[in-house]
């Protein structure tokens with residue numbers, strides 16, 4: 001019986017395992033060093049904040065794996081020996097495979113800062129990181145201040161976690177405005193305000209220089225390029241992630257920043273595939289980045305590779321870009337492409353609306369010449385994924401989006417509606433006289 005071995009029990013690896021099982025009788029083994037069972041990494045913050053227990057982050061009961069004949073091995077793979085089709089584990093055991101799927105995820109970036117490996121300095125990625133954060137920051141008496149370095153989505157999650165225990169937080173962000181490599185200026189400015197209002201000491205355009213140790217060798221302060229010394233008990237390093245591939249350096253598998261794969265998620269070595277955060281497309285698909293470190297793309301890649309391995313060779317086609325996240329209590333969604341000033345394409349025009357009272361805003365991107373709708377960002381309003389996906393596929397123009405915007409609104413009944421204000425601002429900016437159509441369930445659920 002063909003033996004499929006998967007390294008990594010994250011969303012990419014376990015999706016591949018589940019789908020291979022659905023499609024075949026192959027022997028499946030999942031090896032992972034982190035935890036016995038798959039858990040939802042995106043929910044780690046809620047464990048720290050006391051909203052759930054760690055076991056609630058495990059989507060499958062422990063018996064699920066045995067019942068589905070998915071063998072689990074807890075261990076770290078040191079070596080992939082593709083000539084002999086075997087893995088060597090850190091404990092010296094070896095494991096033979098017929099086909100190998102690499103789904104080894106990411107690790108937090110470290111940029112060689114002096115003091116980055118001191119006790120009290122940590123990232124936020126793994127279950128071990130969560131345990132360490134719990135030990136480092138049980139309360140605001142033990143941890144008098146934390147400094148977080150790196151203003152991305154994980155940094156702001158870490159800030160929210162620590163603030164939930166009333167731990168003072170200083171947040172060092174290299175950029176002049178929060179996440180402004182991704183968000184357009186108006187949105188980024190709104191997030192700056194939001195962070196400050198949550199009593200997080202946001203320091204923009206500020207770089208970490210060094211982490212200083214106390215007499216016991218534990219982090220006690222950081223220095224910044226603004227000449228400040230900030231005392232703290234804990235330093236969170238959240239300056240992005242990169243593929244977890246160091247153990248593959250001498251394997252013969254082609255590596256770039258990640259593991260190089262083609263559209264079928266095949267590496268340069270026969271019978272070895274890579275999926276999820278660790279995979280790097282030779283060329284990004286459409287405007288997507290070659291490495292996509294998000295949850296749903298890991299799941300899609302897992303489903304795709306399962307088909308290929310089970311004889312139905314298909315390409316990874318993730319469709320229109322979408323994503324969602326939370327900035328403290330502010331929900332963010334994005335569909336299609338809305339680029340920041342830094343990355344904006346020449347033809348890309350933006351319409352931005354922000355409510356004058358609440359932290360709610362929408363940015364719609366469209367083509368300057370053709371008016372084709374390119375994408376939307378929303379903060380504080382929930383929008384319907386399928387509707388925007390449909391409009392992107394149908395290449396609708398921005399006027400159509402404005403006219404039918406109420407169809408896209410996904411907020412629960414009785415929530416305040418903002419489409420009237422949004423469209424009215426659009427009309428006054430672009431000289432149109434669009435009146436938004438009443439929401440139609442028929443339109444929403446029709447595929448026409």
Ligand SMILES: Cc1cc2nc3c(=O)[nH]c(=O)nc-3n(C[C@H](O)[C@H](O)[C@H](O)COP(=O)(O)OP(=O)(O)OC[C@H]3O[C@@H](n4cnc5c(N)ncnc54)[C@H](O)[C@@H]3O)c2cc1C
Pocket residue numbers: 007008009010011012013031032033034035041042043044045075076077078103104105106124125126154157244247275276277278292293294295296298324325
């Ligand atoms: C705090 C946090 C919040 C996030 N929130 C979101 C969110 O809201 N939305 C979103 O889309 N994404 C979010 N992400 C990103 C998302 O979690 C990842 O994109 C996703 O988990 C990657 O899945 P994966 O299966 O590729 O890898 P991983 O989940 O990283 O799993 C890889 C596994 O392989 C193991 N492994 C690696 N090397 C070896 C080896 N040599 N031997 C054995 N085992 C090995 C690792 O220990 C790990 O357990 C978040 C990430 C973090 C850290």
